[in-house]
Amino acid sequence: MSSLPEEELTAVYHLNDIININMTYSFPLEITFNILAAVLFLIYWGLTFIILYHLTRFGIGVQPKRFAAIFLLGSVVVSGAAIILFMNIDINSIIPK
Amino acid sequence: MIKKLIEIFRDSPNSFDGQEKDEIVLLLLRRHVFTILVPLALFILACLLPIITGVMFYSYLSAQGLVNLFFFVSSIWYLGIWLAIFYALTIYTLDTVIITDHRIIDNDQRGLFYRNVSELHSHRIQDVSTRTNGVIETFLNFGDVTVQTAGSEKQFVFHQMPEPVKVKDIIMQTAATRDSGVKAL
Numbered sequence: 001m002s003s004l005p006e007e008e009l010t011a012v013y014h015l016n017d018i019i020n021i022n023m024t025y026s027f028p029l030e031i032t033f034n035i036l037a038a039v040l041f042l043i044y045w046g047l048t049f050i051i052l053y054h055l056t057r058f059g060i061g062v063q064p065k066r067f068a069a070i071f072l073l074g075s076v077v078v079s080g081a082a083i084i085l086f087m088n089i090d091i092n093s094i095i096p097k
Numbered sequence: 098m099i100k101k102l103i104e105i106f107r108d109s110p111n112s113f114d115g116q117e118k119d120e121i122v123l124l125l126l127r128r129h130v131f132t133i134l135v136p137l138a139l140f141i142l143a144c145l146l147p148i149i150t151g152v153m154f155y156s157y158l159s160a161q162g163l164v165n166l167f168f169f170v171s172s173i174w175y176l177g178i179w180l181a182i183f184y185a186l187t188i189y190t191l192d193t194v195i196i197t198d199h200r201i202i203d204n205d206q207r208g209l210f211y212r213n214v215s216e217l218h219s220h221r222i223q224d225v226s227t228r229t230n231g232v233i234e235t236f237l238n239f240g241d242v243t244v245q246t247a248g249s250e251k252q253f254v255f256h257q258m259p260e261p262v263k264v265k266d267i268i269m270q271t272a273a274t275r276d277s278g279v280k281a282l
Binding site: 040044047048050051054055058059060061062063064065066067069071074075078079081082085086088089090093 | 105106107108110111112113114125127162165166168169172173175176179180183184186187190191193195209212
């Protein structure tokens with residue numbers, strides 16, 4: 001039997017619940033979200049490499065080289081913007097409690 | 098160094114894999130620009146989707162605190178569109194017909210990993226015909242060029258080529274000079 005009064009015990013249980021929610025739900029979900037974003041970026045840059053390789057390796061004349069340069073520049077800009085926007089997300093505010 | 102790098106984007110030779118030493122590229126052909134403009138227009142329309150969604154649901158997203166998530170998802174959408182645009186442009190750019198003074202090479206690019214290369218030597222060319230079908234092809238001056246080879250071999254059809262009559266003339270001229278033994282150009 002605990003020697004603490006009932007009110008204090010309720011507060012301890014409540015704190016315990018909060019800790020459990022944060023540790024068991026929020027933490028793995030945040031990691032999952034980060035891993036998903038990383039995988040997405042890896043797939044994007046993998047495909048970007050394949051397209052750039054095709055344009056520079058098999059392209060004949062000036063046009064493919066120009067396309068490759070524009071594509072690379074645009075990819076850096078758009079994925080940079082996506083990374084910044086990803087960093088702005090507060091995943092804890094999205095997760096339903 | 099930088100000047101040399103910039104020159105690549107200004108003046109790259111029309112050389113290709115397997116080109117012979119004395120072989121001159123007379124024409125490098127791609128499908129008419131109109132054929133790529135249609136998918137590009139669709140991609141541009143797809144670019145408007147996050148903007149329209151954002152305008153329509155901004156107050157809801159703002160109330161739910163999902164604005165940052167929405168911007169991130171939109172950026173992923175734009176990454177996808179950027180990739181799709183250049184996938185289409187890559188297929189369009191690599192799908193070429195090369196006419197040299199020795200032969201005709203048809204690079205039929207259907208996917209990044211699906212490529213069909215056919216070759217036809219000038220002395221095997223029997224006749225060349227062009228086909229322009231429809232209002233758009235007539236006004237924009239593009240169409241199919243069909244090259245008939247000797248014997249019962251297959252036909253070579255180059256689809257949606259710009260200025261098909263000019264292409265036909267150059268192919269015929271190449272075949273004629275090859276037969277007569279006089280070097281073209």
